[in-house]
Amino acid sequence: MQTAYSHAESRSRALQSRLSEVQGTLERRLGRLAKSFDAFVELSDVRLELAMFDRESAVRHRTRRLLTGLTQGAGDPPPLDLDECPGYWLRPAADGLAALVRGDDEAAEKFTAEAIALDEDRTTLFLTLGLATAGRYVDAVPWLSRSLPSLGTTVTAVQRQLWIACADGAFGAPGAAHIERRLTEVIDEMPGEAAEQERERWRQAVTGKPDGRRGRAKLPRELQNVPGLTEPPVVAESLAGLRRKVEEALQPVDAEPAADFVGLLITLVDEGAPDERELMARARELRDIIETGAGQRPPAWDAPAGETLELLRGDLFSRSTPGPRALAVRVGSRWLRAIAEGLAERASAAPPDAVDVRVYGHSLRVGLDGTPALPEAQATIDEAAVVSPTGERLGMAVAIAGVLVLALTIAAGIPALAVVSAVMILVGAGIWIKLRTDRSRAREEAEHNKERLARQAETITDALKNCHTVHNNLAKTVEADRQAIVTVLT
Known part of the structure; x- marks a missing residue:
């Protein structure tokens, strides 16, 4: 009887544990359903409010059709003939992009000036990305210089994407020269102490973390703590690694310049007009709650993408994309030369007699x-x-x-x-x-x-x-x- 009682008690505890797990799973599912239902109800209200912006919605719809045609190779898009939409930069910007692609300079100048007066940052960015999407990289370069101005200590998502595209040659030699000039300006404007600290970070990235076993394996134990004997081979190895990295980064790459800006353009277009921008963002957040349960807003085109110098350093030492890596070598050449000289001096030091x-x-x-x-x-x-x-x-x-x-x-x-x-x-x-x-x-x-x-x-x-x-x-x-x-x- 005691054995049977113990067995029954064990089975009872296991059943209670299983029931608790099932109950927790059901509670989570019910909670998610309730959250999704609330989001669906709120989304219906938001859509009712967005329905008042019918002209803005029509502008976005025609703009998406324009961008789809450009990605498919359309070279002569007709005028969009959009209704007046006061205060919305996208309407004249879309007409200006269509005019630029089909070569109508007079109409392009008119529409782009109107759009720039409403929102210069978004207009120049839209025209830059739109012309690049249409394959008109040379025509996009003048707009690139305005959409990618002097860089600060941090860069946005769109600046980073333009940075990579320019480094990869999507905008040709002028685009590569432009981004190199912008990054060089960042370094030139750094205070002396900050520049020295950044150079030290590059040096640490070259030499890596110190390994006490390197350079000591072939020495008697009495000599394994003598820096004059253990450091030169290790430093020479770091210098050789730097040479390989620099030479590999600057090797010519036979690749067609290409950049996919469609996703970024759609994000910019779907942002909405100023009066509906917050409603559009909330609608996207609610749709994410209904579909995934996460409820996170997608990153905006002007969201921070990272620190400028950290991204530049990572392009050389952490990532292997050819264009950005070669750009990092050219921009950081002043630091790399100094690092090479310092490593060579340390590695050439004669061992003690x-x-x-x-x-x-x-x-x-x-x-x-x-x-x-x-x-x-x-x-x-x-x-x-x-x-x-x-x-x-x-x-x-x-x-x-x-x-x-x-x-x-x-x-x-x-x-x-x-x-x-x-x-x-x-x-x-x-x-x-x-x-x-x-x-x-x-x-x-x-x-x-x-x-x-x-x-x-x-x-x-x-x-x-x-x-x-x-x-x-x-x-x-x-x-x-x-x-x-x-x-x-x-």
Whole structure:
């Protein structure tokens, strides 16, 4: 009965746990359904309010059709003939884009001027992206300079996308020169201290995190903490890695310039007119609640994309996209040259001719010519191994005294003293044998320690000589890497 009761109680606990899990799942599902239903009700209200912006909605619809045609290669879009929509920049901007594509300069100038007067930032960005979408990259360059002005400490999502597109050659040589000029301006305007800190970040990215095992594996343990011996090979390896990265980044890439701005254009178009912008954003948020339950607003085109210098540094050291990586090398060439010079200087430093080390408890100065203080250290070992013979003599004296006592015992006929004499003989002989054995063992150990000390000192000397030999070849490689980097970046 007790076993059956325990089994039933165990099954009951398992069932309760399962019921709690099912109940929690049902509660979450019901909560999500309730949240989605509330969002659906609110979305209906929002749509009723948005229905009042019928002219703005028509403008967006015709603009999407225009963009779809441009992506499909339409080269002569007709005038959109949109109704008047006061205050909405997109209507004249869309007409201006259509006029620019079909080559109607007079209409284009009229419509673009009207749109710029309403919202310059959005208009210039729309025209830049629209012309690029139509494949008119050369025509988009004048608008690019206005939609990608001087950069600040942070860049927006659209600035980052234009940055990448220019670096990839989507806007040709003028676009590449434009983004390079903008990024160079950011560096030129940095205070001296901030520029030095950024250069140090680039240097750390080149050298990576210090690894205590690198450069030490082939050295005796006594030399593994000597920076003059361990650092040059590691630094030379970092310099060689920098050369490879720079040369790979600046290799020509045979690729057709392309950039996909459709998604960004749709985001810009769907943002809505000023009066309906907040309602449009709320409608997108509610739709996300209904569809996924997340309820997050999609990032805006002008949302922050990151810090300018961090993105530039990441293009070279963290990402492998060819265009941005080559751009990062060109913009940061001043820092890369300085880093290369510094690494070359450190890697070319000659190793020391002699080092102070501690070998098996002895402080020695080991050089290329050997270890001058080795005899003194060996003499110290001999002195430490000396065992005084006094104990042996005392033991021998006690044993001899026991023999004399035994002789007197036999002569005098006193048997009781025989035990005392025997003890004296045994104790004295034992002391003499032990101390003599200890002294012999100490001499043998001292000879072993002297030989071991001499061998290790010789090993350290050979390692120093090898470091000097390796350095002569390393210095030539380092100079070749430094010269290659400077030449490429000049």
